[in-house]
Amino acid sequence: MTASLERGLNAFREQIDAPVASFFSSCVHCGMCAEACLFYTETGDPSYTPIHKLEPLRRVWQQEYTFWGRLAKAVGLSKPVTDEELAQWETLVYDSCTLCGRCSMVCPVGNDIAYMLRRMREGMAASGHAPEGLVGATRRAVTIGSPMGVKLPALQAQIGHTEKDIGMTIPVDVVGADYMLLLSSMEIMNFPEFIGAIARIFSKAGVSWTISSEAFEATNSGIQIGVSEIAAELVQRVVDAAEKLKVKNVISPECGHAYMAIRWEGPNLIGKPYNFKVVHILELLDDLRKQGRLKISGKETQRLTYHDPCQIARRGGVVDQPRHLLNMVAENFVEMPETGTMNWCCGAGGGVSSNERADGLRLSAFKRKKKQLDVVRPDALVSACSNCRIQLEDGLEENNMDMPVLSLTETIAEHLADD
């Protein structure tokens, strides 16, 4: 057995906790998870059945933690997991799974299959079977602080440009601010107007906020690749910055997995509760709306629909807030079929977008979103995740669908009432 395989199998053993063991022993092999997975429904390939993606982990559980499995292994009826099998499973675990969690929603016995896939990635990464793109992103996140290599001077340049455009100062390293805003590298690189939108909204609503120059990155590649030590280190950087600036709240921006990482996994990763609250930007905007601090002027007349980012809606619970906000700024907001907690993923989350090898599959998976859009035929598509936005633009272009993709936060900012 190679050292890397041993590391991987040890990681599998460590990941088989009580939930994973009970999920495997509860599985009734019904296959319902297949019909919930867009990689299966859009390709028809049975190997994309979510529970099948877990087969090496299931074998380790069975062979080492069940009586009959141990016996079968001892008499040679059940073969040990090999390096070749893990290499074969790499594409199933990383290319054809966005950790969207839709499979977990339909499991009749309540198995959280996405949770298990997240656990399985720990073993895959430990055994050296993680995609090159995610490995590079994770390395940059650790060494530079951003999976895309965005350094502080680049953020400062974007802030400087934004300040000139909007005629406002963007607060950086303000001690005692109520809110510390995190940004994804995708926002800094592809959608810097998000920073201006936030500044304008917060100025009008009277929100005390800041950006930290020491920890501005929201994303967490450690979660996506499956290395909890790295994930914890990235969370700790945010915690340290928030404590240093003595903020009361940390805002997760328009990035799906960043919210799941900092809001839901973060305290468990670092092993202690935060002394600040984490809110998603849409939660905060909706709170401002409820408090009457978000004054809007005019409405979008075009037909708008909303794509729920999986980690924000299904895994994060932020479902009603975007709808309240959209109804504030849209005259003609229409829902796609199967939205909210049962929305279909865009096809690019969970690290799939950083994995070039998965490009073809990612665009095949988008056909599910196309089917949803074809039902309501909107003029524009609104979302709240930069990665979703890029995938949606990519998929729309691939399918000759002419439809702008808008940020919900930026759309709100465009409708702020004058004083």
Add this chain to the structure above:
Amino acid sequence: MTTISNEREFRAALDKLDATQQRLLAARFVTSVLPLCTDERISHAVAVAADSEASAATLAEALRTAKAATIDCHARCGAEGDWEAQAGYFVARAAIAALTPLGQLPGGSAWQAAMSCRMAQTSKSIVSGEETAGLESEQQYRMLSTYMNS
């Protein structure tokens, strides 16, 4: 003689322009940063936007081309960022803004094109370390003043 000297005047003046005027001016904005983009499709799209006689069908086709080019050059999530390439991405976005019919973009075509051109210069400044974004906005004020006085 009109002179635009700040952002408020700039935006107010742009708001008064009709669809064709916005497109032609946006094309001028994009042309000034066109060297930051190496994609020939964008050069072609901007040339169409700058043609006052361009038909609706030609403009629509150029818009489709610009959108396809933009999709090809955005930074992908998790990939190592290349600010030089990113400058090209913002030029491509500016070209899309120039060709998008009025009313479909918040703030108008010319305003959106101007913003994307500034972002292109900011991306370039991140590579070079030289401050160029402020210079671009001043250049845009001059271009608008010249346009309004012509």
